[in-house]
Amino acid sequence: MxxxxxxxxxxxxxxxxxxxxxxxxxxxxxxxxxxxxxxxxxxxxxxxxxxxxxxxxxxxxxxxxxxxxxxxxxxxxxxxxxPNYPKCRKHADKHCELHCEECNIPVCSTCISSGKHKGHDISDILEKLSANTESLQKDLEELEKRIYPRYQKMASNVQTEKAELETKYGKLTTDADEQGELLHREITAIVNQRKSAIAEMKTKHLDALNKNTDEITQKMAELKQIMSDLKSILKSNDVSLTSTYKSRNSQFRTLPPKVRVIVPSLSAQKINKDQLNEMFGSLPPLSINTEHGDTMKSAEAVSSPPVKPLLDEPRVTATIDTGYRYRNSVSCLSEDQVWTCGENKTMKLLNLQSKLLTSIQTKSGGLPTDIAVTRDGDLVYTDYRDNTINLIKNKQIQTVITLQGWRPGGVCCTADNDLLVTMDSDDFTQSKVVRYSGSTEKQSIQFDDQGRPLYSSVLNDKYLSENKNLDICVADNEARAVVVVNQSGKLRFRYTGHPSNTEQSFNPYGITTDSQSHILTADYRNHRIHILDQDGQFLRYIHCHLHLPWGLCVDIRDNLFVAECNFAKVKKIQYL
Structure with a gap:
């Protein structure tokens, strides 16, 4: 009792x-x-x-x-x-009904009267229990509703890929058989050799996927156990357990690496009896690529990616002719395909050889203000003419958001597949950044802690990017500054250029971030890119004979794409 x-x-x-x-x-x-x-x-x-x-x-x-x-x-x-009050460690006949905030331990009334906690903040242990229980409940909810389902989806995708692997490798084996029938007896030995190589590659691919499956399954089992333990703690209402509980959610927010297999194709030539082995067609080396797992949004820090040092001499690896005359923006769809937009209503998907793959015209007929590619590979564009934010899916334009009293500017897609949009008021007296989940506004960022505007209110181009540490980085051209706030919208720092800017003042336009949490911004009038660390410290410039750089984006391999304003070119630059 x-x-x-x-x-x-x-x-x-x-x-x-x-x-x-x-x-x-x-x-x-x-x-x-x-x-x-x-x-x-x-x-x-x-x-x-x-x-x-x-x-x-x-x-x-x-x-x-x-x-x-x-x-x-x-x-x-x-x-x-x-609740089941813990017994006091100092006084065996007492129960702890209080909690010392400074020492972070349960205490009894005798502990308090002894003077050892004099001047410390003391709270009711029931209040501490309530706070800890709420924290546990949030962890459990995140595990059940967000983290574990993502692991389930990954596991399902790997199973689907394994099934597709069987089909593709089956076709590859059939191709080898058909080529072997044409060469008859002379090619039999080569056919068997190729089929053996195919089977070996298939086995290694399957082994890689099975290993990936085992890793994901192991993580899922750990998650189940953690969720079960949390439920037990919550059910027990035990203060000792809730007081000593340490969250492990941050370990699972970064998903395991995803193995992607690339099935080779069999290249064949006309039959030449003296060169059968070469003409049959060779298989390229086994290719198993591992992508870094997606990181779900959280206030806690996530594990750091592998360090990639900056090159002393960045180099241009490709140049794309966009066909525009000026005002060129760019957003990566893949390592060799980019969406671009310029001075007219047409948005173009181009490859590294400047070949036009797809073109889409804005619904309003006006030029798009900015473009971004979502995590699902769909294109988003903002339209200043009709105050809309639009999604292009399967070449169909869906107006996701229509603004009232505000005009949209720069847009980017976040790690959590939200949209961040810069916007100016119709009377050009206010500017802000708004976060959307679908068509729902989740956050508005406009003022600092002293109630002062974070961004310039004069009508101008403002572009933005979410950093890997979840900071929101805005290139504010009118303010001649890069303004960086944290995930909650609290100002972290302003970067106003490097002292070496002597010819022209700092003139930022496009902005992007990479896997190292570097911030890269286009210095338009000075014809170069500034590279900053995540805390706003200048690291170095990228020159590469750039002329009026405007739009920026980085692909998954940390290649930088720079859209030049007047030359209608997009340059792909390796800088890491």
Missing amino acids: SKSLRFFLLLTVNFSVIPTSEMHPRRSAQEVLLCDLCETVPLQSHCKPCHINLCINCVGKHISDSSKDHNVVPFIKHIQPT
Whole structure:
């Protein structure tokens, strides 16, 4: 029976019939509870903030101390069934009903009175229990609703890829058979050799996928156990367990690496009896690529990617002719395909050889303000003419958001597949950054802690990017600054250029970030790119004979694509 419940029973069963003259001052056969101050009269009240029991005579004396706020209630109302209070480590006969915030440990009333926690903030342990329980509940909810389902989806995708692997390798084997039939007996040995090589590559591919499956399955098992443990802790209502609980969610927010297999094709030539082995067609080396797992949004830090040092001399590896005359923006679809937009209503998907793969015209007929590619590979564009944010899926334009009183500017897609959009008010007096999940506004970032505007209000081009540490980086051309806030919208720093900018002042336009959390911004008038670390410290420039660089993006291999404004070119640059 808990202490509080026993107190309640003592007060309600024969409490008034026991003469105080026949009782020991502090105990009796019925354990009548006495006032903590006078220690002679049965208690009737309880002061919650002071955690002290009082008789009716001592209530007035107690509350006369005006240095504290008192809340005296009938003792019976104070009695409630309580959680399993931990026993005090210092005083074995006491239970800890309080919590020392500075020492972060449960304490009993004797601990407090001993003076060891003098000056420390003391709280009710029930409040601490409530806070810890809420934290556990949030962890469990994130594991159940966000993290574990992503692992399930990954596991399902790997199984699908294994099934497709069987089909593709089956076709590859059939191709080898057909080529072998044309060459008859002379080619039999080569056919068997190629089929053996195919089977070996297939085995290695399957081994790689099975290993990936085992890793994901192991993580899922760990997640299940953690979720089960959290449920047990929450159900037990045990303060000791909740106080010592340490969250492991951050370990699982970065998903395991995803293995991608590339099935080779069989290249064949016309039959030449003297060169059968060469003409049959060779298989390229086995290729198994592993992509870094997606990172789900969280306030906690995630594991760092492999370090890629900056090259001393960045180099241009490809140049794409876009066909535009000026104002060129760019967004990567893959390592060799980029979406571009310029001075007209047409958005173009081009490869590294400048070949036009797809073109889409804006719904309004006006030029797109900015473009971005979502994590699903769809194109998003903002339209300043009709105040819309649009999604292009399967070549069909869907207007996701229509703004009232605001005009959209720069747009980017976040790690959590949200959209971040810069926008100006219709009267050009205000600017802000808004986060959308689908068509729902989740966050608006406009002022700093002192209520001052974060961004310039004059109509100008503002581009933005989300960094790997979840900072939001905005290139504010009018302010001549890169403005960086954290995930909550709190200002971290402003970068206004390097002292070496002597010819022209810092003139930022396009901005992007890479796997190292570098911030790269186009310095338009100075014909170069600034590379900063995640804390705004200047690292170096990229020149590469750039002329009026405007739009920027980085692909999954950290290749930089720079769209030049007047030359209608997009340059692919290796800088890491």
